[in-house]
Amino acid sequence: MTVYEIPSTPKTLLHRIVQFRMPVVLALLIVMVTVLTDGSFAKPANLVNVARQISFEALIAFGMTLVIVTGGIDLSVGSLVALTGVAAALVMRATLDTPPAVCISAGLMAGCGVGALFGTTSGIIVTRFSIPPFIVTLAAMLIARGFAFIVCNGQPVYELPKDLIYLGRGFVLESAIGRVLPVPVLLLLLGFAGFHILLSRTVMGRRVIAVGSNEEAARLAGIPVRRTKLLVYMITGGLCGIVGLLQDAKLMAGDPKVGEMWELNVIAAVVVGGTSLFGGRGTIAGTLIGALIIGVLNNSLNLLHVEHFWQKVVLGLVILLAALLDAALRRLGRR
Template sequence: MQLIFKYGTSFFLVLLCIVFSWLTLTPQDAFDASAAQRIANQINQTTEVSPSETTVLIAVRDNEAERSYAALLEKELKAQGIEQITTATTAREGRQLLSQLQAENRALQAVAATQATGSWLLFADLAADYPLHQHAKILVTSSRLWPNFLKYKNVSNVLNQISVIAIIAIGMTFVIIAGGIDLSVGSLIAFCSVITALLIRDYGGGVEASTLWLLIACGVGIGACGVIGAFSGGMVVGLDIPPFIVTLAMMLVASGLAFICSNGYAIPEVPETFTWLGRGAAIKIGMFGGSAIEIPNAVCLTLVLYVIAHIVMSRTVLGRYVYAVGDNRQAAWLSGVPVKRVLMFTYILSGLLAGVGGVVLSSTFRSGEPTFGIMYELYVIAAVVVGGTSLTGGRGTVVGTLIGALLIGVINNGMNLLHVTAYWQKVILGLVILGAVLLDRLARSVPQTSSRMRQQESPNSETNGPNKPASDSATKNA
């Protein structure tokens, strides 16, 4: 039972991945080098003219995977001596190429198509519309069963989409483990994005801003969020105001400041290089299924932050202090733990990481907007709670939070692939959060029940057992 409570979220995440993989299992085109070589060999074997006289039309759609496949196929064809190769990425372009070849009296020997382009109508009546090409062989790529859910692009999108929530959830994990809550993180995203974009536009040169100015603007925006986090922590620690009330008030303040600074409009005057963090991918591993395997920069940043946070929480004195404060604040104070400083640290960290999330989101959309971050605080808290962190404090891990963020991302992505409406997605996500809280309650109640049962089974020293001698007072009365 304890194993289920401890690893239940991980088991559920794996189960969801299996279910979504099975439900999205569809035939997929093979776009790797072996598929290109196989089609090139078929073209060479089926044509009746020499390779130097062979004309081939490659029909693919305009996306990265199929363009990469077309380049591989063209390379294979040229290696076999076939030089007359044209490529069409739309049916209209294909029709123009066929008409041009017919006008030049150049017969087409083969069409290399995908499962999708092979069904274009211009190939259905090729003999009637283009008599010169009536003997052209239409060769379609082979297909294999593979889940849409596990396609590289989809997995990469899931990881990239949850990066902002996952980053902010680190700070929220510290706050909740210490026994607090921070509702201001969603508004801090918008506040940081507006401050950063505003500095770039008004002082850094706008679209011509240098990398140094981008770093300065991002640092100021993140620092401003840290100041707001410090203010929230000071109110909680110094005036003993409930964190729910303080952070709710700061959520409204930060949101209002974002609208005031931007006059309610987006600020898109930032350079193209600003998108490096949100859209870029500096690490490239190789090829898979015709697509280049790239790790988005936002995902790399998220992983680095989680490694650091895990080390802090599990290997340092500060991490033990955070757990101690959340478990029993009075006992921690009596033990010499600097309770107030620990609480201040958690709120400052939460504000800073909310600022980092705001920079990532601004980089993704190449804009600073006061409407960023709406409802993000609830998704962040959901990721933390689903990951096993107790809302009462003193228990949780940053690894669990990462799993919780992945779980939310997988649920949203899987339901989108299955065309579930947004209304039902909210219902399902709410039920998942409720289930996570229920598991937390059960996890805390089972050890207490077992402890009470052991106490009842053991001899009770405070009551007279059947063989216990009478007390001194009873003896004197006798």
């Protein structure tokens, strides 16, 4: 047999830039806003603040990344945060006389349970009846939002265990290391590690990628396509339950109005992070960077006292710019 000598592709600087394009964009952005704000952006207290601000939506974005990599979409996440938050709050109010750990655990289970139930239902409808996930989760979004108001009669639930506030506003080891690591940020880091390993290093993650990359090929290779899809919606729903409880803890109330527009912010973070809406391509690290880009922007626009309405315009333009840059750099890298 002939042995073919294949030259190795030279790794030029350009290729490296293309490979790490999103971190490069983030770094440039950070340098830019640091200069523009005369360094007040880079103050430790502000950086901790940015991390805390993005933590809720970024956590959901990790689940959303899985959904989008399978080629799906979940529009119900914002409403689910509201519904699961209210559900958790109601359960906690009902169990106020038990020890705080029990009470909060009960709330968490209620929130996750409701979220996972909604996610699973959406997943079943998507897989069994072949209805586009856009429509199914759009319906779920309306239904969940409606129920969020119905179960609490439209009134936020205030009577919550006092210790809950630690989850929303506390810091890890505050007495030892100071106000460095907010609890939600710790959860964000744990979530990042868990979902990163799940997508890149487990059989389940490989199935997610395969289904989104070529569903028919995946089916013919023996991948349980339906089960895989169902699972990603279930996981994302459950994740909404966790965030719903964190939201309760932050506000010390179960409020049916929270989470408006979150679905779009979350999808924006995923897409800015380089995940393809057509499925099959995406990483959790990219999503974290996408969430950071949006978070840094929001924060610096505030620091720069940009008017609220203009903030939206700038954010929209930046998302567009990031997508254009991503596409241009990827084309360069292919040449």
